[in-house]
Amino acid sequence: FFSETSSSYQLINMTIGLGINGFGRIGRLVMRAAMDDPEVTMCAVNDPFLAIDYACYQFKHDSVHGLYAGTVEVDGDCLVIDGTCRVRFFAERNPADIAWGDSGAEYVCESTGIFTTVEKASAHLDGGAKKVIISAPSGDAPMYVMGVNQEKYSSSENVVSNASCTTNCLAPLAKVIHNNFGIQEGLMTTIHAATATQLVVDGPCKGGKDWRGGRSAMSNMIPSSTGAAKAVGKVIPELNGKLTGMSVRVPTPDVSLVDLTVRTVKPCSGDEMKAALKEAATNPESDLFGILGYTELPVVSQDFVHDARSSIVDAGACIHLNDNFHKIISWYDNEWGYSNRLVGLAKHMASKE
8 A cells, every 4th residue: 555765655546545633432443444445545543642552452452343354563653454554653742743744644534522623623734634524523614424415515625524423313314304394393312322431430520510421321321412413404504493402321332323303394194204214225326325224123222333324214113293293213333334424524525626
């Protein structure tokens, strides 16, 4: 994948060069997703809080998704993946000091959770990156959800957001329902797996404001706020102000569920609602093919570990009060599905260059 010169690594194929800042849960899984995609080449990782040998171990071993199927080794300042892909490893605290350009990383996944504004994330451009994708909602960066509004991306935008995992599950549902029946209003609850922001045992919550968030993730179901539903209004402007929601964190390590209750403008039966969702999920001509899923099997959360789709409608769990009031249930692997969408967004952006 690379030819080594005296000072840099040069891409010798025509794939997209990807770098990752922040080698946590999402950063490592974005790297796995990139390694699975022949159109993407991993070039560099930056994390000032990991020694390279520990980063190697963390990438290889994953308690949810299992051992990495290939080989992972350390050679100097590089992680060597599958014997051929040399990934430069940096340990810079300031994004502007990361030599993305020298390593061939044109696109950077910003997954530290710290540099989530356009101004802060733009520091990566000083290191030679051409585009930055924030792996979190952003207060001011344009937000894109694959299958929903990625066509609005402009090549003049250098910093964008891949929204949140929950928005990536919810927005495809909202798009299909609104396009077919119109959404008058709706409420969402996500039953969400635990994340790294939570505590294993009771302790002071991070930031000191969310007292419930300081309670043990292993022992409790924890109500929490989320902006995922409101964010749908940013990717589908006609739904702005029509959706809101909340989260309940539960003691599982991965896979979450969206419970969307909507009042539709146009009456439809439960079967008509499910037929519209199934058509969007299974028609190869659909914008959501491969992103939205649909199942009629009696599934549970473990059935969706490592599922690369953003949202999988559980037809058997959906209920309908009347022809204007519907509850839609959809599953998502909040780690793996999201990571694949981020790689997909990078590819889409590159196609517009």
